[in-house]
Amino acid sequence: MGITSRLPPSSTPDNTAHIAVLGAGAIGQLMYHKLSVNTQAVQANDVVFIGRDKLTRQQPLSFIDHTQHTHESLAAILGTDDDRLVRIELLFVCVKAYQVEQALIPLLVKLSPQCHIVLLHNGLGPHLPVAAALAKHQGQGLSLGTTSQAALKLSQWQVKHSGFGVTQLGHYCGALISAKLKARLTNLHCDNQPIEWHQPVLPVLWQKLAINAVINPLTALNHCANGQLARAEYQPQIRAIIDELVQVAKYDGITLDKAAISARVYQVIDLTAANFSSMYQDIAHNRATEINEINGYICQQAKLDHLNVPINQSLVDKVLQLSQS
Incomplete structure (x- = not known):
């Protein structure tokens, strides 16, 4: 039985909010708890x-950390008409990739004119309409990121930190993140959960895209756990997915090492x-998938470059058909 501690309320109507999380799924709640639990008491209310x-x-929220220590807190969930949105200086966007544009763009005019936004989702693609919208907000900036940390939702408002990992971030467009906010993020993680800053950031995201595009x-289509993909029967498909992705990335100015990508994919499978996978679970629970932002993004960019990617296109078609059946 883990030890339980009750934190002071994370935010009350009278507190000034500076950091917000959009999306209360497993990763969104993990980011919230790491920002509030792993900070000094004077910072925990923002x-x-x-x-x-x-x-x-x-x-009320419950968070079980990697030591099985349970943290209970009371989170403020700001409404979309709340005047305090203008105080938000840093926004983590942790919704599903296909929800980003609709959930985020209407909020931009309500956030601080100097707000820095971090997209943290599977796949690629949503950064393009967000960047276009941010062009109208000169003081705001956009960073992109990915995390290999793992979290498990035990219930809607109870999350367990289930695996260590690295969070990789990098500036994409608009105003740079302030030194104060960057320092706050760097203090999020302990030694076995580091934050890495990459510039440019897109090569890192293409590498993560390769993992997602395979697994x-x-x-989802073979109704199996990740480990089954290590079998020899899947090797031709995996090789073809990676070959197509590396070719498309090259036309987009991103040079990827095919052997290194393949080794990393098999390492993650192991x-x-x-x-x-999240897509397996989405299909199993009759939820929308992020296929259009994963293999679909490869197909989208291939079309712009007049390239053929039949394997990735076939996967998109099959997953869409499966999710509609």
């Missing part, structure tokens, strides 16, 4: 969620052998 409703409310659709 983190909130942004909700979908117009009205603000408070929500997600193949496990390290997560017992896991079921």
Whole structure:
């Protein structure tokens, strides 16, 4: 039985909020708790969620860290009409990739004119409309990121930190993140959960895209855990997915080492052998998938470059067909 501690309320109506998380899934709640639990007490009151409703409310949360210590807190979920949105200086966007544009862009005019936004989702693509929208907000900036940390939702508002990993971030467009906010993020993680800053950031995201482009659709279509993909029968498909991705990335100015990408894909398959991918779980629970932002992004960019990517296109078609059946 883990030890339970009750934190002071993470934000009350009278507190000034500076950091927000949009999206209260497993990763969104993990980021919230790491920002509020792993900070000094004087900083723990400046983190909130942004909700979908117009009205603000408070929500009890439970977080089990890697030592099995349970942290309970009371989070403010700001409504979309709350005047305090203008105080948000840093916003983590942790919704599904296909939700980013609709959830984020209407908020831009309500956030601080100097707000820095971090997209943290699977796949690629949403950064393009967000960057276009940010062109109208000169003081705001955009960073892109990916994390290999793992979190498990035990219930809607209870999350367990289930695996260590690296969070990789990098500036994409607009105003640079301030030194103060960057230092705050660097203090998020301990030694076995570092933050890495990469410039340019897109090569890192293409490498993560390769992992997702292999594991997600193949496990969803074959109804299997990640580890099954290590079998010889999947090697031709995996090789073809990577070949097409590397070719498309090259036309987009991103040079990837095919052998290194392949080695990393198989390493992740091995390290997560017992896991079921997010796309497998989405299909199993009749939820929308992020196929259009994973293999679909490869197909989209290939079309712009007049390239053929039949394997990735086939995976997109099959997953869409499966999710509609």
